[in-house]
Amino acid sequence: MVIFKNVTKTFGRHAVISDMNLEISRGQLAVLIGPSGCGKTTTLKLINRLQDLTSGNIFVDGKDISETNPVELRRSIGYVIQQIGLFPNMTIEQNIEVVPRLLKYPKEKCHERTRELLDMVGMEPSKYLGRYPFELSGGQQQRIGVLRALATSPPLMLMDEPFGALDPITRDSLQDEIKKLQKSLGITIVFVTHDMDEAIKLADVIILMKDGKIVQKAPPEELLANPANGFVREFTGKKRIKANYDLDLxxxxxxxxxxxxxxxxxxxxxxxxxxxxxxxxxxxxxxxxxxxxxxxxxxxxxxxxxxxxxxxxxxxxxxxxxxxxxxxxxxxxxxxxxxxxxxxxxxxxxxxxxxxxxxxxxxxxxxxxxxxxxxxx
Ligand SMILES: Nc1ncnc2c1ncn2[C@@H]1O[C@H](COP(=O)(O)OP(=O)(O)O)[C@@H](O)[C@H]1O
Ligand SMILES: [Mg+2]
The missing domain is CATH 3.10.580.10 (CBS-domain)
Structure with missing residues (x-):
């Protein structure tokens, strides 16, 4: 679904992503994780062309994205960030329907889809459609942000620390919801976090980055059991758990x-x-x-x-x-x-x-x- 071929991105003389090769399969939830500044956000922005790469190629759904129109590309890929940026003067319904209406989807279809989406996350449509963002809790606002990104049924979603600002309980339930949505809709998600617990919980595959490079790509259980090197061990906490886990029967x-x-x-x-x-x-x-x-x-x-x-x-x-x-x-x-x-x-x-x-x-x-x-x- 997403392929990086020798992708490099430099800002000035500084290579933020260096010669990255990566393949994310259709229907996978891939989690990008790594220390702050390692290039996670940049990696996402290269996929939807919010940033242009310096060299190499990125393919989405088999198409080289350098040959697509950036605006069209962005509309076809869901994007959720931490500061969700709902429009404060629009109702929940209007917020969710921003992109579908831009794409001139029929009104009736938009309304139907919006109701369906609210139902999916257990928010009673009749209760929430007419409300404004300030009338919702932080967790509810973030849910609407996710729904807005799902409104056009994109096959691919990019999520950049979407739950970072939420309290642990709300965060936990949103993680459950996103995992459920991903499985039931069959979409591919590239999810950025710096939190290993979140990665373990969500990921089909974890991509651990350091200094603009991929250090290890593996399913969670394999990453924890067979870390590729000391950095991975440190990052997953394996060093500290080793003693205990040796003793368990x-x-x-x-x-x-x-x-x-x-x-x-x-x-x-x-x-x-x-x-x-x-x-x-x-x-x-x-x-x-x-x-x-x-x-x-x-x-x-x-x-x-x-x-x-x-x-x-x-x-x-x-x-x-x-x-x-x-x-x-x-x-x-x-x-x-x-x-x-x-x-x-x-x-x-x-x-x-x-x-x-x-x-x-x-x-x-x-x-x-x-x-x-x-x-x-
Ligand atoms: N627009 C930019 N101009 C210059 N440097 C940038 C820009 N965006 C990001 N960087 C640098 O690129 C590196 C990776 O940033 P980023 O992708 O945001 O990391 P992460 O999301 O993993 O924390 C950092 O060193 C950051 O300072
Ligand atoms: Mg970031």
Missing amino acids: VHEIMNPSVVVVTKEKGFAGSLDLMRKRNVDSLVVIDDAGHLEGVITVEALLGAAKRKRIGTIGEVELLKVPTIDQYAQARDAFSIIIEKKLPFLLVVDNNNRLKGIVTKTSVVKALASIVWKDENNE
Whole structure:
């Protein structure tokens, strides 16, 4: 969706971005992070041509942006900054519809979209459409800023520390909302922050920058587990967490509540359970709690196409890797990351199921250690 090819940006003699190569895939939420002055804001502004690059090429959606009209380009890319800049003398409705009206979208369509957007973030349209920005809280104003950027359904959004000025609780709920919006709308987001907690929470991929260069690009769990060098380790807090996280054992970080069934469970009941608990596989145990295997929703539906399934004992179970409850948590993390597993089942020395370590729990465990340490300082 966004490609940087040998991009350099200099101000005077100072190279703010030097020879940057970068690829952000469609539908990804990529977080740019790094110390103040490392070039994050400049990187965003190069994408929507608020700044022009000195050399190299940037492609958005396959098109070299140097060949597009900057004004049109900017209108086709959502842009949200910290000082959201709602127009104080316009209502919320007028604020959200600024760009769609500029683009001469039909009035009715604009109104419909605005209502839809307000609904998406749980702001009752009839209550808010006619209000003015000063009548809203800081968090609500920032929400409107995000909606304004979404009004034309741009496939790409650039967000520059959009939640930096908000209190932690409002910030947290806006982070949840943006993640939800991104997934449901399938948009690509390039999000700038200098806050590692925010990056860990939001990112599909984290791009860590220093002095106008990319130091490491990796999914959060990988960045935390395998920092490329001392700078990354320092920045992610790994140095400080290392000691703790070496000591944790699998049973201390696992989730003990696993969605389990026995072989006697019926076909419909199993599907129902998956739906209710929002999982795509079930762990099968015997009456004494011994692990028998895993059954995925695909396997279950696949088998049902071939023959009539009474109980899930009639379907072949999947063998999955396990780890002992007293193994090092670190080893569980490495196995999940290296083998790209969605989860790892935890057993005792009699192969009885004890819990589950998921990809998400890896990130959470690592992040909570980072937080803990920072609070202690
Ligand atoms: N318009 C400009 N003129 C000169 N220098 C600039 C300009 N904009 C940014 N810089 C410099 O470029 C560097 C990167 O800035 P910026 O991209 O804003 O960093 P970040 O967003 O990571 O804090 C800084 O050293 C900053 O002083
Ligand atoms: Mg900045």
